[in-house]
Amino acid sequence: VEADDARIVGESLLVLGRIHTRGARSGLExxxxxxxVVQFKDGxxxxxxxxxxxxxxxxxxxxxxxRVAMSxxxxxxxxxxxxxxxxxxxxxxxxxxRLPEWLGEFCAVVKQSGGPVAEGTVFRxxxxxxxxxxxxxxxxxxxxRRLAWDGPPLKWHGGAGRPRGYFEVTDAGGxxxxxxxxxxxxxxxxxxxxxxxxxxxxxxxxxxxxxxxKTLLETSRS
Amino acid sequence: xxxxxIENALLAIEAWNRQDLAVFIDFWHPEAExxxxxxxxxxxxxxxxxxxxxxxxxxxxxxxx
Numbered sequence: 001v002e003a004d005d006a007r008i009v010g011e012s013l014l015v016l017g018r019i020h021t022r023g024a025r026s027g028l029e030x031x032x033x034x035x036x037v038v039q040f041k042d043g044x045x046x047x048x049x050x051x052x053x054x055x056x057x058x059x060x061x062x063x064x065x066x067r068v069a070m071s072x073x074x075x076x077x078x079x080x081x082x083x084x085x086x087x088x089x090x091x092x093x094x095x096x097x098r099l100p101e102w103l104g105e106f107c108a109v110v111k112q113s114g115g116p117v118a119e120g121t122v123f124r125x126x127x128x129x130x131x132x133x134x135x136x137x138x139x140x141x142x143x144x145r146r147l148a149w150d151g152p153p154l155k156w157h158g159g160a161g162r163p164r165g166y167f168e169v170t171d172a173g174g175x176x177x178x179x180x181x182x183x184x185x186x187x188x189x190x191x192x193x194x195x196x197x198x199x200x201x202x203x204x205x206x207x208x209x210x211x212x213x214k215t216l217l218e219t220s221r222s
Numbered sequence: 223x224x225x226x227x228i229e230n231a232l233l234a235i236e237a238w239n240r241q242d243l244a245v246f247i248d249f250w251h252p253e254a255e256x257x258x259x260x261x262x263x264x265x266x267x268x269x270x271x272x273x274x275x276x277x278x279x280x281x282x283x284x285x286x287x
Contacts, residue, residue: 002234006228013227015235017260034259040227045234050259071223072232186225191252 002035002205006191007071009061013038016054036085072192074199077182078210084217089145090169093179096123096136101215104205106115107131117141132156135162145169159189161198181210243281247266257283 003017019034019064035057036050051057082089092098093118100106105127112135113121119141126133146168153160168180183202187195234249236242250256256271257279271280 001238003232003235006231008225009227013231016232017235036231036259038227038231040224041253042250043224043227043230043252044230046251047248047255049257052259071225071228073229075226075229163270183224 007157009063011039012061013040013219014057014063016057019052023140037206059112064142071186071188072195073186073196074202074205075182075184075185076199076206077180078206079178079180080210080214081172081173082177082179082214082217084177085175086169086171087144089177089179089217092211093167093169093181094127094147096149099125102216103209105129130156134163153186153188159187159191159193162193164185179210179213181206240284243278246281247274248279250274256280 001017001019003015003055004201005014005016005109006124007014011117013036014039014194015036017034019032021032023146032052033054034050034052036048037055037057037060039047040047045175048124049057049060060107097109099109101165106125107128108126111121112124115121117138119138121138121141123137124133132154134152134154138147139150140146140148146166148166149163151163162184164183165183165185170178183206185198187198191198230249234246237245237249239241252274254273254277256277258271269276269280
């Protein structure tokens with residue numbers, strides 16, 4: 001089964017793709033369009049219908065054609081130990097204006113809201129390539145432990161990427177901290193079509209960035 | 223409905239393709255109902271499969287056909 005498109009329509013998940021089947025006894029091979037409509041409960045699939053055609057699924061969710069916005073969420077999660085106390089690691093990673101020091105494509109991040117950082121604080125960021133700029137907002141803020149961000153989609157080459165993710169810092173004992181960094185952008189348009197490529201790129205980039213962060217923190221005593 | 227459900231569905235499709243039953247089953251709610259579009263001639267066509275046991279039965283039906 002190959003999913004060419006997966007998107008949320010109302011309370012359902014609509015998946016459009018193709019299926020290739022080969023009969024074990026007959027040897028008969030069939031290539032067909034394939035579609036599914038899935039409902040979820042508590043994060044698990046509670047009801048699913050699928051068809052060897054796109055039309056029934058589109059009809060089931062009330063779409064007249066497949067020409068609706070495509071959306072794909074990807075996730076890259078990296079966990080690592082850093083040989084510095086958790087409060088030092090938290091102070092560094094929670095200062096989003098320092099992201100350009102360790103996150104590859106970031107050129108600048110500037111806090112736009114007044115007052116101390118908290119849920120609702122807005123930052124403006126600029127990234128390469130193309131010096132593209134948008135905002136992100138702190139949507140979860142638990143001092144010394146966790147922050148999460150979200151922001152409007154940033155356009156790029158006929159598509160867009162909505163920045164989402166979180167950092168979690170915990171004390172790992174022995175003067176070390178465990179950092180979990182999770183990046184969950186939502187891709188639309190051409191970027192959604194390139195989701196597998198984007199995910200591979202993001203993972204490679206963030207592994208490099210994480211190694212840079214670890215070196216930066218472990219060699220700096222400031 | 224969460225965007226994470228999209229990622230979960232794509233992971234379930236990957237699990238189906240690489241024949242990883244455990245991951246595929248984990249995608250489903252224990253009270254799930256699945257009406258799969260098995261090709262004609264495959265045992266189970268038109269059936270409703272319920273719960274993890276039913277999902278596993280559907281999985282085995284299509285792979286043995």
